[in-house]
Each structure stands twice: as C-alpha cells, then as structure tokens.
Amino acid sequence: AQSVTQPDIHITVSEGASLELRCNYSYGATPYLFWYVQSPGQGLQLLLKYFSGDTLVQGIKGFEAEFKRSQSSFNLRKPSVHWSDAAEYFCAVGVIFGKGTRLHILP
Amino acid sequence: DAGVIQSPRHEVTEMGQEVTLRCKPISGHNSLFWYRQTMMRGLELLIYFNNNVPIDDSGMPEDRFSAKMPNASFSTLKIQPSEPRDSAVYFCASTMGGGRAGEKLFFGSGTQLSVL
Numbered sequence: 506a507q508s509v510t511q512p513d514i515h516i517t518v519s520e521g522a523s524l525e526l527r528c529n530y531s532y533g534a535t536p537y538l539f540w541y542v543q544s545p546g547q548g549l550q551l552l553l554k555y556f557s558g559d560t561l562v563q564g565i566k567g568f569e570a571e572f573k574r575s576q577s578s579f580n581l582r583k584p585s586v587h588w589s590d591a592a593e594y595f596c597a598v599g600v601i602f603g604k605g606t607r608l609h610i611l612p
Numbered sequence: 613d614a615g616v617i618q619s620p621r622h623e624v625t626e627m628g629q630e631v632t633l634r635c636k637p638i639s640g641h642n643s644l645f646w647y648r649q650t651m652m653r654g655l656e657l658l659i660y661f662n663n664n665v666p667i668d669d670s671g672m673p674e675d676r677f678s679a680k681m682p683n684a685s686f687s688t689l690k691i692q693p694s695e696p697r698d699s700a701v702y703f704c705a706s707t708m709g710g711g712r713a714g715e716k717l718f719f720g721s722g723t724q725l726s727v728l
Contacts (some may be wrong), residue, residue, distance in 0.1 A: 548703055548719030604654030
C-alpha cells in the first residue's frame with residue numbers, strides 16, 4: 506500500500522534562509538510524486554510533480570524537489586524563503602497525501 | 613474556467629442531523645475525489661469516482677458516510693447521522709485521467725463542517 510511520511514509537523518525558518526521539507530514514501534512501483542501547498546482557508550495548489558526523467562524537478566514560486574529512489578525520498582527545497590511562503594505543504598504519492606508540514610517564517 | 617466548486621463553505625449542525633456536502637468538478641474531468649482534513653489525521657482520501665462510478669471507498673470511515681455521483685458534473689457526500697467527531701474540512705478534487713496513479717489534482721476550497 507502507498508504511504509507518505511512527512512516527519513516534520515512544523516518548520517520555522519527566517520526570511521531569506523534556505524528551506525528543505527522532508528518527504529519519504531512507500532510504494533512498490535515507480536511513484537508519481539507531488540508537492541502541494543495550502544494557504545489558510547484554501548484548497549491545495551500543485552507546486553511541482555515528478556513522473557520520470559530528471560530527478561531534480563523545478564516548480565512554481567522558486568521551489569524544487571529531488572527524487573532519490575535509494576532513499577525513497579522526495580524532499581522539497583527553496584534557496585531563499587519569502588514571508589509569503591508561510592503555508593502548509595503536502596507531499597503526495599499519487600492521490601495519497603502525507604500529513605503536511607506547516608512552514609512558519611520569521612521576519 | 614471555473615475551478616472545483618464546493619458548497620457550502622461552512623456548515624454548522626447539531627449531532628444527529630443529516631449533512632450533505634456538494635461538489636461540482638471541473639468540466640471535462642472524469643475523476644473525482646473526496647478528502648477529509650483534520651489536525652490529527654491530515655488529509656485522508658475517503659472515496660473516489662471514475663466516470664461517475666465509485667472505484668474505491670475504503671477510506672469511508674463508517675456506514676454513516678455515503679457518496680454519490682449521479683452525473684459528471686455533480687457529487688455529494690452525505691453524513692447521516694452526524695457526530696461531533698465528523699467535524700473537519702472536507703475537500704473535493706477532480707482530475708483528468710482515470711485512477712490513483714496521480715494526475716495533478718484540482719482542489720475546491722473545502723467545506724468546514726462543525727457538528728455540535
């Protein structure tokens with residue numbers, strides 16, 4: 506069965522600092538991997554996705570993620586966060602989601 | 613294009629009452645998903661439809677929950693009778709493609725349900 510683990514419930518970083526949100530998955534075949542972002546009171550919006558090919562994928566808003574098959578990971582990164590990045594971030598394998606990581610930004 | 617439309621945005625009801633949540637998927641999408649979001653459990657997949665047919669309802673918590681999709685442009689999630697532990701945000705999502713492999717999902721804004 507598919508499952509997704511996001512080990513960090515909350516992450517706090519300073520504005521301008523780099524960010525990495527962790528995601529580990531369990532899936533028997535080649536996974537279809539996604540990162541979504543949820544702003545307060547809103548639905549989820551796709552940031553990026555990985556199906557095949559280059560293991561480093563670029564998304565919207567300056568985010569990127571790297572697929573590492575050997576580690577069953579698909580971590581989300583951003584070199585320099587902005588206050589507007591404060592939100593909840595969800596990793597997904599197909600249509601199965603992790604519990605999310607809430608990102609807080611310090612001014 | 614209009615996105616996925618859910619109604620109502622907020623629902624407050626008393627324990628024991630019937631609750632019906634509604635969803636209109638994006639036109640042309642043939643898969644529809646219902647999710648429940650809580651602090652404790654995160655985003656749980658309840659049920660999904662493909663071409664209006666329920667494919668997997670293993671996430672439906674119990675018989676009090678039921679979902680229908682009478683046509684390609686409308687779906688309902690019903691809770692009867694409702695209980696306080698059903699309080700959550702319920703999301704509907706739709707996509708092209710036919711299954712769980714994961715095309716990009718388009719989410720509605722959700723229904724915040726409070727059962728008193």
